[in-house]
Amino acid sequence: MYCHGWEVRDRAIGVLGSFHQALMFRQLSKDVTLFRHAGAELTEEQWEQLAGLGIGVVDGDVGGLDVDERNRLAGVRLVSGGVVPVQELVVSPRFVARAGFLDGLGLTLQEHPMGIGEQVAVDASGFTGVAGVWAAGNASDVMAGVPQAMAAGVSAAAAINMDLLMADARGAAASRAAVPEVDVFSGAMEAEVSRRVLGSRVHGLVDGG
Structure with missing residues (x-):
């Protein structure tokens, strides 16, 4: 919807199988229908959310599309034979x-x-x-x-x-x-050499005493 969708605002929109897409397109239209088709099972919470937003839900597999005399989408045809009127259909790709x-x-x-x-x-x-x-x-x-x-x-x-x-x-x-x-000049050895050579000047300070 972030790339397309504004052009279908306020129309009868069908969404194929995607709960999240149905929620998103509800922002653009009050007439949204979710076709369950082969989508994931809805949880009880999701059913309540869809009902609260007034999104219709249609069970059953989608078998095809109906178009009008001007070759515009008119409805979604179910395998069972029924036709649900819609003007637009959202099909979510899988990435x-x-x-x-x-x-x-x-x-x-x-x-x-x-x-x-x-x-x-x-x-x-x-x-x-x-x-x-x-x-x-x-x-x-x-x-x-x-x-x-x-x-x-x-x-x-x-x-x-x-x-x-x-x-x-x-x-x-x-x-x-x-x-x-025997050949390793270790950190501990370096510290000991500095202590012996520099004495009280080890930190760059001269003993005033």
């Missing part, structure tokens, strides 16, 4: 992240919270739970617009940079630890 090229990495896919598609599961930084793999944009949020996708990319980039930085630090520490102890 699926195009992450097939990542198959084999062991990533987890999850349903979008609104039930509109499937996306890669990530944490707040975009980390997928698989070492070295982050995801951002529509791969991890199928509803993300350009600004949200850009922001997610920035967060993932910062997390990747920190991960690489820490890997370098761990590698440097491991290499240092691998050197024979």
